[in-house]
Amino acid sequence: MKKVVKFAALAAAAVMGVAALSGCGGSSDTLTMGTNAAFPPFEFTTTNGLVGEFDGIDVAIAKRIAESMGKELVIEDMEFDGLIASVKTGKVDMAVAGMTVNPERLENVDFSDTYYVATQVMVVQPDDTSITKAEDLKNGKKVGVVLGYTGDTIVTETLQVPEENIVRANRGIDVVQDVKNGRLDAVVVDSATGKALAEKNGLKVVEDPEVFESEEYAIAVQKGNTELLDQINEVLAEMTANGEIDALAEQYDGATGE
Numbered sequence: 001m002k003k004v005v006k007f008a009a010l011a012a013a014a015v016m017g018v019a020a021l022s023g024c025g026g027s028s029d030t031l032t033m034g035t036n037a038a039f040p041p042f043e044f045t046t047t048n049g050l051v052g053e054f055d056g057i058d059v060a061i062a063k064r065i066a067e068s069m070g071k072e073l074v075i076e077d078m079e080f081d082g083l084i085a086s087v088k089t090g091k092v093d094m095a096v097a098g099m100t101v102n103p104e105r106l107e108n109v110d111f112s113d114t115y116y117v118a119t120q121v122m123v124v125q126p127d128d129t130s131i132t133k134a135e136d137l138k139n140g141k142k143v144g145v146v147l148g149y150t151g152d153t154i155v156t157e158t159l160q161v162p163e164e165n166i167v168r169a170n171r172g173i174d175v176v177q178d179v180k181n182g183r184l185d186a187v188v189v190d191s192a193t194g195k196a197l198a199e200k201n202g203l204k205v206v207e208d209p210e211v212f213e214s215e216e217y218a219i220a221v222q223k224g225n226t227e228l229l230d231q232i233n234e235v236l237a238e239m240t241a242n243g244e245i246d247a248l249a250e251q252y253d254g255a256t257g258e
């Protein structure tokens, strides 16, 4: 009898220890969002953001999700390329990063319902008349993309721009700068981000809906984490139905932080 009690006490202590250490399990009081905060207006850094220095549409949505669970939102800012692995290994509870659902990612994580529909656009110099459609990028143009973004896949695989003409950066903000200073002819990036960065830098956006299909943004969670996924979907459904997401898109339209 004594032994059993001792064992039970030890087991309880062990469970509590693990919960306290992991910091992002179901029983903790924080909800950890992985993101790459170089993607305005969805996530960017600013002096006084919604959560610490972080602000944007995704930050606002994630905050609502955390609140609905009575938890505090913690943000882990990392390379976009590392997000899926971080969700997979449980380093973060969810990735909220303007992330497009695609078959490759679906093999590794589960996605929530769609909360935003975007497309790729081309950001070019304001007086450029040589780029009016996606195919024009194949005519010896230097094209910038961000490593691991869907725009990278489209430029590389769909359009098959020659490899020597593609420049891959870690942040959209940096490649758009290179269009401004003439090192690149165009950047292919998501619509709302392209628009915000073009406005900020005095550049223009060129669309080509025939080549650039619509992309659905959703929140990624660890495979099988239906408890969190259901909670996320509930909040997203509410925010969609009551117009909160539309209001956020409007509120943050063109926002880039610093």
Ligand code: ARG
Pocket (backbone or CB within 6 Å): 035, 036, 037, 038, 039, 043, 080, 096, 097, 098, 099, 100, 101, 148, 149, 150, 151, 190, 215
């Ligand atoms: N929608 C694109 C993708 O899923 C780009 C997302 C970039 N997001 C970010 N937070 N940096 O590949």
